[in-house]
Amino acid sequence: MTYFDEDGNRLTRVFYLLLAFLLISFTALDLSDVLPTVSDSLKLAGTALCFLYTVLLLFLYHTDTDRMALMLSMLFAVAADVFLLFTKQYAIGVILFCFVQGFHSIRLLTIKRFVVRMNGRISASYRNYKIWKAVLLQNLIQLVFSAVVLGAAFVLKWDHTWLLAAIFFYASGFAINLTHIFSISHDVRLLDDMKPLRCYALGMLFYFICDLLLAFCRLPGYVSFLSGLAGITKYVYLFVWPFYLIGLALIATSGIRHQNFYS
Numbered sequence: 001m002t003y004f005d006e007d008g009n010r011l012t013r014v015f016y017l018l019l020a021f022l023l024i025s026f027t028a029l030d031l032s033d034v035l036p037t038v039s040d041s042l043k044l045a046g047t048a049l050c051f052l053y054t055v056l057l058l059f060l061y062h063t064d065t066d067r068m069a070l071m072l073s074m075l076f077a078v079a080a081d082v083f084l085l086f087t088k089q090y091a092i093g094v095i096l097f098c099f100v101q102g103f104h105s106i107r108l109l110t111i112k113r114f115v116v117r118m119n120g121r122i123s124a125s126y127r128n129y130k131i132w133k134a135v136l137l138q139n140l141i142q143l144v145f146s147a148v149v150l151g152a153a154f155v156l157k158w159d160h161t162w163l164l165a166a167i168f169f170y171a172s173g174f175a176i177n178l179t180h181i182f183s184i185s186h187d188v189r190l191l192d193d194m195k196p197l198r199c200y201a202l203g204m205l206f207y208f209i210c211d212l213l214l215a216f217c218r219l220p221g222y223v224s225f226l227s228g229l230a231g232i233t234k235y236v237y238l239f240v241w242p243f244y245l246i247g248l249a250l251i252a253t254s255g256i257r258h259q260n261f262y263s
Helices: 006-032 036-060 065-086 090-118 122-128 131-156 161-184 188-222 224-253
Strands: none
Touching (some): 036 065, 065 224, 090 131, 131 161, 188 224
16 A cells, blocks of 8 residues: 555554454454354444544644545444444435535545646636535436436335435435546646545545445345345355445545645
């Protein structure tokens, strides 16, 4: 793993060592199929560790909108994982993850605003580029996708209609954010922060793969003609949390950067 400065090097080394210990521990429990509550607690501890890391970044580096949004995304991820791991309130968990992607949208759109300023269009575009308008427009697009799914669910009398609508709102926002970060992470004008932004992009990709694997595992329980896949989902599920925690760790590491995108 590449680190970005001496302070970040020390902090990130300890962070990754602790995370590796948790990941190996709960994976061993899952492979042995024993102590599921302990395994779930270790998984939640991994998410909480990512949150604590981003809190420490606020004290170690300059506190700005980017790091605040990063910290809040991790906080909502912890809350969502509590509902998904220890309750049956899956809809609440997905809604909380919608907020997670919302905070990532704020991070990414404000970086794009910084790029607008670097283009020298300060007099018009920079002042007119309002983050809340960009986020609102993106949420409106997501609501359209969700409304179409919700309408189809009512017409076709699908079960779990509101859960499906929340999932599509979340998935569409995630897809938009993934497109933004891969575009930004290759922008040479952000050369001083290419490494942390590429960590951000890789982390979002791991995170996205985790969601795809989770969807593969959950769908047989909701779609009858996929019930034949239920036999292999327990093996696929073993990869869900490793991808998720590695993704979160890489995203958290993106908080170590040089440029102040919001000055």
